[in-house]
Amino acid sequence: MPSGRKPAAPDTNARDRLIEATAKLMRDEGYAAATSRRVAAEAGVKQALVYYYFPTMDDLFVEVLRSGADASLERMRAALTADDPLQTLWDMNSDSRLTGLNTEFMALANHRKIIRTELRAYAERVRDIETAAVTVAMRARGLDTEKYPPVAISMLIAQTARSLCNEDAVGVTLGHAELRSLIAARLAEFS
Amino acid sequence: MPSGRKPAAPDTNARDRLIEATAKLMRDEGYAAATSRRVAAEAGVKQALVYYYFPTMDDLFVEVLRSGADASLERMRAALTADDPLQTLWDMNSDSRLTGLNTEFMALANHRKIIRTELRAYAERVRDIETAAVTVAMRARGLDTEKYPPVAISMLIAQTARSLCNEDAVGVTLGHAELRSLIAARLAEFS
DNA sequence: GTCTATAGTATGATAGAC
């Protein structure tokens, strides 16, 4: 295979570095900080090169969302067939790197049509996978999937994890211990 | 009383109009759209006047947060002594005007210290009030506040309502009906 | 309290050399 190398090194091609640099800036300083100049500097290239790979900055943002989404979906598919899908669901939605980016994209999506469309498509694919995993887990334990629809349970777990993460990010921790142990007790019933 | 008028009219003084215009722009187009020029135009004044009332744009943002927070806390205090505090808690956190602004402030808070500090203080005051209301409601119905800490219950209700609202804003509705009716059934047990 | 005018800087995007 001629081009079979996949270096995990920090630098691959310029395009990938630009995408990664944009994600980093969005996480650390918000989407408004991800300007063509700053993104280029972070990736170690000149500003004009951004427009060689991406027609507009919005196209760059969409690509950041897509590549992150693909990686996330891949991880989720693998993880949710594991021993403890519900705990895995909780853990994955507690990753502050992901929830931080997600907040930025939610804010961006509120006023940019292309990003809204892309984010919606991604969110629904994620929900489908998560719901499938919860369905399997609940049936295996003989739980009532009529009274407690798996899609509702998976939303409850994912959204609670993400909310706690978002609050942590701004320094709000009041009540977190209580909610965490309540969830932990509930999740333990499934294991 | 010399200055006792409180006109609900769209125009009061310039300062208030600037704060309201900023909130509107943040809701409709995101915080990045709330520039001194656009805010001034929306309020019907000239750009330089923004800096007469607010030393920097961040000071304006903080003031938007404060005035919104004060109004919200006032409404919440009044509402939570009502007949059905838990339903009220749900309804107040389902207001898309508030949750939209909240998303913007969360994103802003992720990279602006002053706003993070202000948002944290507000979030904790809100949580205190909500928790107090849930405590009263649970005790009145003889529910176990040891096993189900009121602060955790109030967080669960508020965050679920807000999450559904945030998703609605970007067009995601998958699973909402199921989660809503699950919550409705739970809330009904308290009434 | 509200304005005009402007300084100084950063932005998205393009043209064209190599």
Added chain:
DNA sequence: GTCTATCATACTATAGAC
């Protein structure tokens, strides 16, 4: 594929007239 150079535009913030 990557660069230099630049245009047109927008931004925050200040100075100073009225």
